[in-house]
Amino acid sequence: MGPVPDLSNLTALKLLFLSHNQFTGEFPASVTSLFRLYRLDLSSNNFTGGIPVTINRLTHLLTLRLEENRFSGPVSGLNLPNLQDLNISANRLSGEIPKSLSSFPMAAFGSNTALCGAPLEKCKSIGSDPTKPGSDGALASPLMPGRNPTVIASSPSSLPASGNPNRTPNSQRRHNAGKISPLALIAIILGDVLVLALVSLLLYCYFWRNYVAKMRDGKGSKVLEGEKIVYSSSPYPAQPGFERGRMVFFEGVRRFELEDLLRASAEMLGKGGFGTAYKAVLDDGNVLAVKRLKDANVGGKREFEQQMEVLGRLRHPNLVSLKAYYFAREEKLLVYDYMPNGSLFWLLHGTFQMPFSFIYESVLSFSGIKLGNI
Numbered sequence: 029m030g031p032v033p034d035l036s037n038l039t040a041l042k043l044l045f046l047s048h049n050q051f052t053g054e055f056p057a058s059v060t061s062l063f064r065l066y067r068l069d070l071s072s073n074n075f076t077g078g079i080p081v082t083i084n085r086l087t088h089l090l091t092l093r094l095e096e097n098r099f100s101g102p103v104s105g106l107n108l109p110n111l112q113d114l115n116i117s118a119n120r121l122s123g124e125i126p127k128s129l130s131s132f133p134m135a136a137f138g139s140n141t142a143l144c145g146a147p148l149e150k151c152k153s154i155g156s157d158p159t160k161p162g163s164d165g166a167l168a169s170p171l172m173p174g175r176n177p178t179v180i181a182s183s184p185s186s187l188p189a190s191g192n193p194n195r196t197p198n199s200q201r202r203h204n205a206g207k208i209s210p211l212a213l214i215a216i217i218l219g220d221v222l223v224l225a226l227v228s229l230l231l232y233c234y235f236w237r238n239y240v241a242k243m244r245d246g247k248g249s250k251v252l253e254g255e256k257i258v259y260s261s262s263p264y265p266a267q268p269g270f271e272r273g274r275m276v277f278f279e280g281v282r283r284f285e286l287e288d289l290l291r292a293s294a295e296m297l298g299k300g301g302f303g304t305a306y307k308a309v310l311d312d313g314n315v316l317a318v319k320r321l322k323d324a325n326v327g328g329k330r331e332f333e334q335q336m337e338v339l340g341r342l343r344h345p346n347l348v349s350l351k352a353y354y355f356a357r358e359e360k361l362l363v364y365d366y367m368p369n370g371s372l373f374w375l376l377h378g379t380f381q382m383p384f385s386f387i388y389e390s391v392l393s394f395s396g397i398k399l400g401n402i
């Protein structure tokens with residue numbers, strides 16, 4: 029029976045369990061000076077009055093058990109960052125549960141008829157309910173003149189109306205802090221939607237342009253992504269800093285430019301020992317076979333040109349003659365007429381490959397011999 033004696037000398041106290049006694053009186057003020065305290069249990073007593081905001085000084089507090097007393101008044105001033113175990117149920121507390129405590133279970137707040145907010149039911153509209161923390165300056169402003177500076181107002185009935193002249197702008201500000209007005213919320217959502225729409229539009233434009241370019245280049249033919257590699261990964265003149273290569277024609281007839289080759293739709297014919305061959309259909313309907321040399325860095329320019337001169341001079345009815353070649357530091361292309369009848373190997377064996385004929389065909393195609401007239 030009676031109040032808790034002065035404990036302020038027990039400065040090293042870490043655990044204080046006073047539950048299931050018959051202590052009376054207000055929250056023991058001396059307890060709030062025991063800064064080392066990390067477990068405080070005052071449950072099942074007859075304490076009355078408010079929970080003082082000075083309890084927030086107990087920053088090490090892990091457990092706070094105040095259930096089954098007659099504590100009254102709001103709790104919105106409670107701010108104990110390390111709290112892990114809370115029970116303030118079965119009291120006469122009122123007002124909104126602060127956000128910092130909303131993660132505790134409902135049972136921690138139960139049997140306080142005037143408490144509201146998560147995890148309990150939502151509070152009714154602010155301003156109309158005097159038990160709301162927002163309408164009580166004392167909650168957020170323990171230093172308010174004319175009030176006990178250290179104690180949260182003890183009874184809902186003692187709370188001033190929302191228009192109370194004693195209410196300080198500071199307390200109002202603090203109450204509003206962390207709350208977003210519906211207008212601001214709408215503005216934020218609209219802003220987000222706008223940004224999203226803008227990003228989507230940009231992406232759409234980007235991909236649409238690429239798609240259109242691809243369709244234009246491919247002229248609607250079935251051109252696979254990989255088949256286009258001859259155009260996409262080459263250091264072509266449009267790229268800044270690129271040293272323009274040289275397209276050299278034999279027979280002196282200049283029937284197309286590199287740009288025509290780049291624009292043409294390409295279809296992979298196959299891979300040989302020296303690179304990949306593509307069928308290229310030019311804008312003017314001309315069909316060419318373009319061989320892209322695999323190791324484009326082999327040999328110097330002079331050596332390459334000499335070899336091309338030799339190849340370009342070769343003439344034979346069974347030999348596909350080299351029409352032109354393109355030389356750049358990192359790209360070498362050989363251009364032939366396209367032979368639509370396939371290779372000797374294919375005609376002899378279809379897709380079935382005999383080791384001997386494979387070697388035979390390899391020998392033929394190594395020398396550039398194709399079945400132009402079969």
Ligand SMILES: Nc1ncnc2c1ncn2[C@@H]1O[C@H](COP(=O)(O)OP(=O)(O)OP(=O)(O)O)[C@@H](O)[C@H]1O
Nearest residue numbers: 297298300301302305317364365366367371393394
């Ligand atoms: N002028 C062309 N017309 C039609 N198809 C061609 C032409 N040149 C090459 N091809 C086809 O392209 C594919 C690859 O040919 P490429 O000449 O690059 O290699 P290969 O002759 O098979 O082998 P290697 O390069 O080792 O001699 C082959 O299927 C070949 O039939």
